Amino acid sequence: MNFDEEFQKRKAEAEEIVCRYLPDEKEVPGKLTEAMNYSMLAGGKRIRPVLMLESYRMCGGDAAVVEPFMAAIEMIHTHSLVHDDLPAIDDDEFRRGKKTTHAAFGAALGVLAGDALLNYAYETAMTAFDCCQDPAKVARALRVLAQKTGIGGMLGGQSVDVENEKNGVFQLERKTIDYIYVNKTAALLEAPLMIGAILAGADEKTVSAMQEIGHRAGLAFQIADDVLDVTSTLEELGKPIGSDEKNNKTTYVTLMGVEGAREEAERLTREAVELLASMDGEHEFLKELLLFMADRRK
Amino acid sequence: MNFDEEFQKRKAEAEEIVCRYLPDEKEVPGKLTEAMNYSMLAGGKRIRPVLMLESYRMCGGDAAVVEPFMAAIEMIHTHSLVHDDLPAIDDDEFRRGKKTTHAAFGAALGVLAGDALLNYAYETAMTAFDCCQDPAKVARALRVLAQKTGIGGMLGGQSVDVENEKNGVFQLERKTIDYIYVNKTAALLEAPLMIGAILAGADEKTVSAMQEIGHRAGLAFQIADDVLDVTSTLEELGKPIGSDEKNNKTTYVTLMGVEGAREEAERLTREAVELLASMDGEHEFLKELLLFMADRRK
Structure with missing residues (x-):
């Protein structure tokens, strides 16, 4: 398999679906929906909707019910980027070489466009009730989405990370780092895989x-970020490199060195891939995607 | 009926229900849930959950399914206050005589606690699937909640209001003011009345x-706010008075004078009360509440 080619194909497919669910810019006077769409169209690998569609198809799904959920998870991910970039949090002016939402539209619209993306994610996902015979399946998928986004998931992890930074605490215990990575990053990668399976009617197991x-893939993905922060070039990463080191921030690299961190990411990915191998359904691309998430040098 | 006494009774009942659904402060390390609960417990009239419960009972509802939705609508309302108060938007340090969330916990937690309240509202409302035989009813209520909160409701109205302020545009056309009032304020008062009826199994009509x-009650409520801004004392209002006038901001009072605005609020309330009178079910208190919303001098 030519992974790059296959990934570009699936990314384009996911992007086409996500874009169909973006809000109409004429729906609200002013720039709210423009700011939402600006942030949704600012690039990105669309890994979450791609994961959801792969999981859905692997579990035998072949209907449109997954599509609003694909759009919803990308909206939630984008919401988190828009708010992370705010002056009140990371105060970043650029992301992926483009002005961040608050830099382009002002801090007030940065807050409100982020809020509106989070809310629109639920509005969008709830349209799945219209195209599904089984409302219990949609309800279950909605609850996983909300739970993995909220205080027991992404927002919980993000708040612990931000609080430590704002308090000038950069030397973290292993268990705090794990808490942050598990919640801030892994939760929103668990969600699409689970939701794909739920919507396809897969069993609990x-x-x-x-x-x-x-x-495991989510942890590996975040550890790979730590590695990239010290090994990548500015051009490859698209954001300032060495920012963790400069802040003297504890990462998996400071805990176990570059090679140790790489090995940890590999170990986690191996476990994820073994689990995947034990499951039914076509998953060759999904396996390659898990390997890519843990080693984005290639 | 002694309205004050009845209102206090119902407010206490709503508050007890809402508080049962607040997040456990031990669930997340750090202060995220503490900041959420701080803002939820900072006072307020609990009008939205009270409206929902009145509508639910008037339409014959008598089960617990309404309770998570009562908590959810109060969380969404509180989310909007927490984010309105942020330095990026209104930059208010005090609300109801207490420090605002960002003033007490920092701007980063102000953003994240607001996000977490919005998300937790959906997590909470979705628990209604557990206590309802009819998932279609819960699904319909969820969709109304999300629609009235989002770009076609509260967040849409709020963004137009904030954009005009940030652009120094305080002289607004009547249709812009109406757009803001209808969406920013009325939408989140329509939602609880509709959701109460939906959950009770009322018909479309x-x-x-x-x-x-x-x-109508929502518009009257907002117009009453314009009147209070020029007629109230600081003590009665609990926030700086005359702030609209100082900003030279167009309100219903600048459009039609204090008496004209009062009459408009009365007209809208009369229409709302007449509509209510044509409906089945016990609604004596609800009628009094609509009258109170339009004239909070008493």
Whole structure:
């Protein structure tokens, strides 16, 4: 398999679906929807909707019910980027070489466009009730989405990370780092894999295996970020390199060195891939995607 | 009826229900849930959950399914206050005589606690699937909640209001003011009345009448705010008075004078009360509450 080619194909497919669910810019006077769409169209690998569609198809799904959820998870991910970049949090002016939402539209619209993306994610996902015979499946998928986004997931992890930074605490215990990575990063990678399986009508064992795969791949993904922060060039990373080191921030690299961190990411990915191999359904691309998430040098 | 006494009784009942759904402060390390609960417990009239429970009972509801939705609508309202108060938007240090969330916990937690309240509202409302035989009813209520909160409701109205302020545009056309009031304020008063009716299994005509009542009462509520801004004392209002006048901001009072604005609020309330009178079910208190919302001098 030519992974790059296959990934570009799937990314384009996911992007086409996500874009169909963006809000109409004429719906609200002023720039709110323009700011939402600006941030949604600012690039990105669309890994979460791609993961959801792969999981859905692997579990036998072949209907449109997954599409609003694909858009929803990308909106939630984008919401988190828009708010992370705010002056009140990371105060970043650029992301992926483009002005961040608050830099382009002002801090007030940065707050409100982020809020509106989070809310529109739920509005969008709830349209799945219209195209599904089984409302219990949609309800279950919605609850996983909300739970993995909230205080027991992404927002919980993000708040612990931000609080430590704002308090000038950069030397973190291993268990705090793990808490942050598990919640801030892994939760929103578990969600699409679980939701794909749920919407396809998979059994509990499969949904739970998807959660495990997302958990390990999510940790590996974040550890790979730590490695990239010290090994990448500015051009490759698209954001300032060495920012963790400069802040003297504890990462997996400071805990176990570059090679140790790489090995940890590999170990986690191997476990995810083994679990995947034990499951039914076509998953060759999904396996390659898990390997890519843990080693984005290639 | 002694309205004050009845209102206090219902407010206490709503507050007890809302508080049962607040997040456990031990669930997340750090101060995220503490900041969420701080803002939820900072006072307020709990009008939205009270409206929901009145509508639910009037339409014959008598089960617990309404309770998570009562908590959810109060969380969404509180989310909007927390974010309105942020330095990036209104930059208010005090609300109801207490420090605002960002003033007490820092701007970063102000953003994140607001986000977490919005998300937790959906997590909470979705628990209604556990206590309801009819998932379609819960799904419909969730969709109304999300729609009235989002770009076609509260967040849409709020963004137009904030954009005009940030652009130094305080002289607004009547249609812009109406757009802001209808969406920023009325939408989140329509929602509880509609959701109460939906969860009680009311017919479409009743749900639609509830929307109309909420729409008129919501506009009257906001116009009453314009009146209070020029007629109230600092002590009565609990926030700086005359702030609209100082900003030379167009309100219903600048459009039609204090008496004209009062009459408009009365007219809208009369229509709402007439609609209510044409409906089945016990609604004596709800009628008094609509009258109170339009004239909070008493």
